[in-house]
Amino acid sequence: MGEQTKQKKSNKKQKRAVMRTIILTLLVAAIGYTIYNSATAEDVSILEVGDKAPDFALVDLEGNTHKLSDYEGQGVFLNFWGTWCKPCAKEMPAMDRQYEAFSNDGVQVLAVNIAQSDFEVQSFADQYGLSFPVVIDKTKSVMTAYNIRPLPTTVLVNPEGNIERIITGEMTEQDIEGFMEEIKPE
Amino acid sequence: MENLQCQCGHVNPPGTKLCESCGRSLTEKEQNSKLVDMRYEGTARRSQTYNKSIIDKIWNFFSSVKVGVSIIVVLLVAAAIGTILPQQAFVPATTETAIKDYYADTYGSIGRAYHFLGFHDLYSSYWFIALVGMLAISLVIASLDRFVPLYKSLKNQRVLRHPSFMDKQRIYANGPGTEDTLQKAETKLKELKYKVRTEKNGLLAEKGRFSRWGPYVNHIGLIIFLFGVMLRMIPGFxxxxxxxxxxxxxxxxxxxxxxxxxxxxxxxxxxxxxxxxxxxxxxxxxxxxxxxxxxxxxxxxxxxxxxxxxxxxxxxxxxxxxxxxxxxxxxxxxxxxxxxxxxDELRAMTFALTNKETEESLGELTIDLINPEDTYELESGSTVELLGYYPDFSGFENGEPQTATPLPNNPGFLVKLTTSETPEGETSFITIQNTVEPLGENEYKLSFLSVETRDVSxxxxxxxxxLPILGLGGLIFMIGVAQGMYFNHRRFWIQQKADGTILLAGHTNKNWFGLKKDLDQVVDYASLPAYTDQQDEIDKVEKAEKDGEALS
Structure with missing residues (x-):
């Protein structure tokens, strides 16, 4: 009888400890998750390295449509820019030189202008003698899909179509060379 | 701690105040007091019972109402402090560093501390969220620890209680009764919608037990509400x-x-x-x-x-x-x-191409500031060629005109004017109310005529x-409030001893007036002995003592 009650009691104790541990763990996990989410809410780069790069179709200054998925198998150097953005302008000539060097190795540069007029983009492209395609995101839809905040932002897409790296701010020519090397198909 | 065995033989968990079975007082304090403490039916709050492992210690911490109230107070104080300086959303700065500098520059070291401690974005600061989370833990654990024993105790309550339990109830009567007193009381109580259980020489009448669950229902609503708020932080919700x-x-x-x-x-x-x-x-x-x-x-x-x-x-x-x-x-x-x-943001500008000397116009052109064209042909055969467009002209850098933003706030145009008199073309740089002729004196100019604007929404x-989750939480919260506030849990215990003496006790969690009104009807109908409100008696005695002191 005494044995039995003891047995019952220790079972009950164990059950209680397990229940309490489960409840506390659940609650603490929920709070931890909330804090984590709130801490990362600021830099919601819903896009992350390793994600599939969202496909898009934009028209360049010659009227040709460039679809990101058409470049699968090549590395795509996706540069978001505007004519008013000084660091954007600064890195353009370096990008152009590196494009010349890497274009035969399967690296494509797409410069995505944010919703400016054809005239402004065309005169900018002429002034800098850009040889890579310059497309205009007239409705800011690609900018929205990629959640681009500051300019310039460069998204490196590898030959598999996944995001290899996201760079915000100006790049040096050395940076650009290194990045193109990174997404060069084997 | 050891289990407590009552004189009636029932074994109660440690911490119990009133025997779960017969209602005898188990602690010295209860035995000496005139009225028993009926909160949670005198059951042991579970957490007080066991305090061994670290899990139990954490559990017990959150089980305490004192801790729960302290968390609420801290939250309130923090929220109050958060209103002293403006929150970051209302500050004229956008980037992380700019916001930090704004607080430091505008409010000095207080502002710096304010920003450092996260008061500038209070609801998103990790410690505020952690506190709200602790409040949620406290709600869950404190409720569980009280609800479970209370539920068990009310579910298993016995009809017959020990006389020492009954005479320590606030409503109490003791006096002679007739043979059919119990039966009549039962009939009347049933008529008054009480659930009546009888056992041997006694009865227990009960009404509105569900009102005791009000606070717990209320807490479930709060937890659901907090869960909804938590979901807001998750992308997509x-x-x-x-x-x-x-x-x-x-x-x-x-x-x-x-x-x-x-x-x-x-x-x-x-x-x-x-x-x-x-x-x-x-x-x-x-x-x-x-x-x-x-x-x-x-x-x-x-x-x-x-x-x-x-x-x-x-x-x-x-x-x-x-x-x-x-x-x-x-x-x-x-x-x-x-x-x-x-x-009225600028949208288009209209100019006339005029001879500077004669002021004769060679025609007008309108430049769409959102989508300018390369060349504008005028009726006279003259052309205006756009060489450069700077929507928000901000000065020159290395002789190069610059634009600060893509918005046409201060448009600048570099144009080449070609007329029959100047077939080579003349270059001029035009901004609002200002024309620069970089390559020498020109014969022609663009004179500003009018502007078109557009509005920005x-x-x-x-x-x-x-929202549906918040709504559900709010609804359950209100149901809990109504349940606890507008309904009462009323109980009467009546026993008849072998000599015919009637023992009567009554208890309610609130609204004693209503309880007495019910009892008055039963007393009338079943000719029960007259009852007293023992709390009133105590109050009276205390008041008399006080008055006595005041007099002397």
Missing amino acids: YIDESLWLREGETRAIPEVPGYYLESKNFELENYTGEGGEEIFGEALDRVGTVAKNYQTDVVLYQTAEGALPGAADGQEVVKEYPIRVNQPLKFDGYAIYQMDYRL GLTVRKDST
Whole structure:
């Protein structure tokens, strides 16, 4: 009888400890998750390295449509820019030189202008003698899909179509060379 | 701690105040007091019982009402401090560092500390969220620890209680009764909608036990509410984005893939005080301009399924709608609100090509500032060629005109004017109220004639999937409040001893007046002995003592 009650009691104790541990763990996990989410809410780069790069179709200054998925198998150097953005302008000539060097190795540069007029983009492209395609995101839809905040932002897409790296701010020519090397198909 | 065995033989868990079976007082304090403490039916709050492992210690900490109330107080104080300086959303700075500097520059070291401690964005600061989370833990654990024993105790309560339990109830009677007293009392109590159980020489009548669950139902509602608030922090559940949309522009709606919004027109209408509005004339004279309507006429487009961002084809009009204050455009779980506006942003400028000496005009041209052309041909055969366009001219850098933003706030044009008299062309750089002739004196100039403007709508894109959860939490909360506030748990214990003496005790969790009204009817009908309210007696004695002291 005494044995039995003891047995019952220790079972009950164990059950209680397990229940309490489960409840506390659940609650603490929920709070931890909330804090984590709130801490990362600021830099919601819903896009992350390793994600599939969202496909898009934009028209360049010659009227040709460039679809990101058409470049699968090549590395795509996706540069978001505007004519008013000084660091954007600064890195353009370096990008152009590196494009010349890497274009035969399967690296494509797409410069995505944010919703400016054809005239402004065309005169900018002429002034800098850009040889890579310059497309205009007239409705800011690609900018929205990629959640681009500051300019310039460069998204490196590898030959598999996944995001290899996201760079915000100006790049040096050395940076650009290194990045193109990174997404060069084997 | 050891289990407590009552004189009646029942074994109670440690910490119990009143025997679970017969109701005898088990602690010295209870034995010495005139009335028993009926909170939680004298059961042991579970957490007091076991305090061994670290889990038990944490559990016990949160089980305490004192801890729960302290957390609430800390939250309130923090929220109050958060109102002293403006929150970061209302500060004229956008980037992380700019905001930090703003607090330091504007409010000095207090501002620096304020920012450092996270008060500038209180609801998102990790410690505030942690505190709210601790409050949630406290709610869950404190409720569980009290609800479970209370539920068990009320479920297993016995009809017959020990006389020492009964004479320590607030409502108590002891006196002679007749043979059918118990039966009559039962009939009357049933008539009054009490649930009556009898056992041997006694009865237990009970009504409204569910009102005891009110606080716990209420807490469940709060937990659901907090859960809904938590979901807001998870991407996809809650969207609150702003969108500046200019007349004539089509823009992708942020965070809403596949949808585009075009603004056809923005309108700000004021009360005129004329016509049917004469009645407002006096008020308008007093306060000046009063807005009657803010409205953006929009067209909502949706791209075909599988269409890619940027691809213009396959867009379909979903609907045209005038967005007004409190009349958002609603679609697919999203709502777009009219929030703000800016009037009269430059849109197009009209110039005349004139001879500087004779002031003779060779024709007019209008430059669309949003989408300028390369060349403008005039009727006279003259041309104006646009060499450069700087929508927000901010000065020269290395002889190169610069633009600060893509918006036409201060447009600058580099133009080449060609007329029959100047076939080589003359170059001139034009900004508002200023012309520079970089390559020498010109014969012709562009003189400014007029400007076209457009308005900008400040819209807010919102989606809140947590609203139904918040609503449910609120509803359950209110049900709990009503359950606990508007219903009472009333009980009567009646026993008849072998000599015919009647023992009667009554208890309710609130509204003693109602309980007495019920009892009066039963006393009348079943001729029970007259009862006393022992709390009143105690109060009277205390009052008399006090008065006595005051007199002496």
